[in-house]
Amino acid sequence: MSSRRSSSSRASTMSEDEIITDLVLKLQALLPQLNPRKPSKAQASKVLKETCSYIRKLEKEVDDLSGRLSQLLDTIDPNNQDFDLDSIRRSLLQI
Amino acid sequence: MSATTQQLERNFTHRFLTSLRRMNSPDSKTTTTHAAGLVIRRRSLRIKRAAYSSMARAAAGSHRAWTRAVLSRTRSQRRRQQHGVRPNYIIPPSQRRKSVKRAAKLKKKTKKKSVVRRLGRAGKLRELVPGGSRMEMGQLLEETAHYVQCLAVQVRVMQAVADHFSSSM
Numbered sequence: 001m002s003s004r005r006s007s008s009s010r011a012s013t014m015s016e017d018e019i020i021t022d023l024v025l026k027l028q029a030l031l032p033q034l035n036p037r038k039p040s041k042a043q044a045s046k047v048l049k050e051t052c053s054y055i056r057k058l059e060k061e062v063d064d065l066s067g068r069l070s071q072l073l074d075t076i077d078p079n080n081q082d083f084d085l086d087s088i089r090r091s092l093l094q095i
Numbered sequence: 096m097s098a099t100t101q102q103l104e105r106n107f108t109h110r111f112l113t114s115l116r117r118m119n120s121p122d123s124k125t126t127t128t129h130a131a132g133l134v135i136r137r138r139s140l141r142i143k144r145a146a147y148s149s150m151a152r153a154a155a156g157s158h159r160a161w162t163r164a165v166l167s168r169t170r171s172q173r174r175r176q177q178h179g180v181r182p183n184y185i186i187p188p189s190q191r192r193k194s195v196k197r198a199a200k201l202k203k204k205t206k207k208k209s210v211v212r213r214l215g216r217a218g219k220l221r222e223l224v225p226g227g228s229r230m231e232m233g234q235l236l237e238e239t240a241h242y243v244q245c246l247a248v249q250v251r252v253m254q255a256v257a258d259h260f261s262s263s264m
Binding site: 045052058063066 | 115135236
């Protein structure tokens, strides 16, 4: 099984550059503050690095927000009023 | 915001709030103020798990590799939290130093080289995207794009929920 895995990774490494160049535009559209210049090899690894730090940043925000929500859950009333889906959705559309 | 993103947001919000509502009911875990901090910390882990599994279900369920990986991860996390952590394997102090040293050496040896050489340039990305270590390069980038999209929605909704709760006190 390990030999199969290594041969497939070798094959994907060969066409890796073409695939990266194609999909780099897609990632660039999702990443904030990224110059949409012509995707080159150097640009591609930069995009990969920025993607990694963006994912890490988002996951850290999830952690922090989970802690904040856990503290807040103690403070709200256990009635349906606070879980009003519509008011939350309304505040979402404003952002 | 595109229509699909709106639908994703709505779907996720509904699932996430449903899980939160379940968590709000008074726990039988503890009532003393001394352990209140522990309750809050434990619940924040549950909230985080609920967020990820709600998003995985809302996003694609079992149709995406990363959502499948997230759902299996949260399932095993839940099981671990329910059954508690097993006590560490007890080593006699005479052998302890040797085995610790051996373990550290092995970890150092295998981790960096194998990740970088075997997985190429996107090694770090494969570690971050759920299920990424098993994907081919093309799929990895596609899944990454989708994962990032959904993560951004998840954060936005959690932020809105937290703001809503803190304002309606």
